[in-house]
Amino acid sequence: MKRRWRGQQDRSVDLSTWLYGRRLPSPIMSASGTSGHGAELAAFVDLSQIGAVVVKSLAHFPNDGNPAPRVGVISTGMINSVGLPGPGVRRWIDEYLPDLIRLGANVVVSVWGRTRADYITAVEQLVPVASHLLAVEVNVSCPNTEKGGEMFGHDPKETKEIVRAVSQTCSLPIGVKLSPNTDRYIKVAEAALEVGASTLVASNTYLGQVLREGSRKPVLGTKSGGGVSGIGVLPLSLRIVKELNKAFPGCDIVGVGGVYSASDALAYLFEGASAIQVGTATFIDPRSLHKISEELKKTIKEQGVTNLKDLLSIKREFLSF
Numbered sequence: 001m002k003r004r005w006r007g008q009q010d011r012s013v014d015l016s017t018w019l020y021g022r023r024l025p026s027p028i029m030s031a032s033g034t035s036g037h038g039a040e041l042a043a044f045v046d047l048s049q050i051g052a053v054v055v056k057s058l059a060h061f062p063n064d065g066n067p068a069p070r071v072g073v074i075s076t077g078m079i080n081s082v083g084l085p086g087p088g089v090r091r092w093i094d095e096y097l098p099d100l101i102r103l104g105a106n107v108v109v110s111v112w113g114r115t116r117a118d119y120i121t122a123v124e125q126l127v128p129v130a131s132h133l134l135a136v137e138v139n140v141s142c143p144n145t146e147k148g149g150e151m152f153g154h155d156p157k158e159t160k161e162i163v164r165a166v167s168q169t170c171s172l173p174i175g176v177k178l179s180p181n182t183d184r185y186i187k188v189a190e191a192a193l194e195v196g197a198s199t200l201v202a203s204n205t206y207l208g209q210v211l212r213e214g215s216r217k218p219v220l221g222t223k224s225g226g227g228v229s230g231i232g233v234l235p236l237s238l239r240i241v242k243e244l245n246k247a248f249p250g251c252d253i254v255g256v257g258g259v260y261s262a263s264d265a266l267a268y269l270f271e272g273a274s275a276i277q278v279g280t281a282t283f284i285d286p287r288s289l290h291k292i293s294e295e296l297k298k299t300i301k302e303q304g305v306t307n308l309k310d311l312l313s314i315k316r317e318f319l320s321f
Contacts, residue, residue: 007290009049013297014307017051019252019275020135020173020199024051024106027269027308028293031256031279032057032110032137032177037086038096039103041282045290048104051275055096057110057139060121062088072210072219077230077258077280079210081222084112084142089125101132110137110177111166114145119162123169136172138163138197140188141179141204153179153188153204160191167196175199175254180240181207186247199252201277202240205229230280234258238267245272260288262295269312 015026029051035041037056047053065085072079087095089111100107111122123136140153140162152158159176166174176192178185180203189200205227210219220226237257244253255268256277265276281288300311 007046009046009290010294010297012306013300014309015293015296015300017274017308019051019254020108020175022106022134024275025049026051026293027273027275028265028289028296029108029254029275029277030054030282030289031277032108032139033082033084034279034282035286037092039099039105041286041289042099042103044286047100050105050289050293052106052108052134053100054108054110054137054277055092055100056086057084057112058086058089058092058122059084059112059114059118060089060125061118062086062091067221069219069221072226074210074228074230074232076232077228078283079208079219079226079228080205081220081224081226083222089122093125093129097129097132106134107132108135108137108175109133110139112139112142114142116146116158116162116165120165120169123166126172127170130170130172133172135175135199136166136170137175137177137201138166138192139177139204141177141181151179151181153177154182154184156184156187156191159188160195163192163197164195173198175201177201177256178203178240180204180236185240186243189244189248193248193251199254199274200244200248201254201256202244203237203256206233206236229257231258231260231264234264234267238271241268241273242271259292260284262292262299265292265296266299266311269308 017027032054066083070082113119143149174197176197208228209225241255252274254275255273260281
């Protein structure tokens, strides 16, 4: 049985935000792919007090992932080609979901597939436990094997058909995790919103390649590169969030990429995000979700207010943190 986290928290400040039609206790969420499929972070953070646990992307089938080495360290974060290993939706429901329910976590399930039908089947398998879930996050940063391997999320039409199918399959709110590796992400987002998505998640990792120092050999086992994440991508993802907020005012946006501190989180919130996902930072310190939340509370108190909403309404150009 997983041990429930027992730490000190400042409950005098209200961090609540609205997302997926629900009031969440905090805008700080875990990022898919960085904290496992279940309650792996429960020893380091009270999962009931963060915005949501976003589980590592699941397919309707079990998947082994890519060959090792899967992760490489770089000066600004990391590069990975893990390959979406997972137990499959049905086994996840049996083995991982119960702990998350017991710990009071808001659960967002990320789903992926190699074909449009894969997404539909994965969501169909989630329908029986939908009452225990906050939302479905559709990861469209996957190669479409039926069309030569182009990412679904680089094609507005393909994204639209996937989101339409998911919305027709279940009644859960839908977030779409956008790929930053295309100049069409505004069009992709627009297509997703037209057919049932309520939330834009921006963004996934950035395609890159790293060689071993002094060598021609790639760091990763796939040899073809992988996804870059960490503090170095914050300016890139922040710009995407800003552009999405301008294009779709009032739409819920979740900022992802390079969040290591309350200041990083606030940058996304100031640019229009409703929530933030923390990923790579948890590899450095698994207590990052808790620490960023407490740091954010401290910042709010230092500005002479008691809640996140009032902090975001402060009109001063500079805040003292």
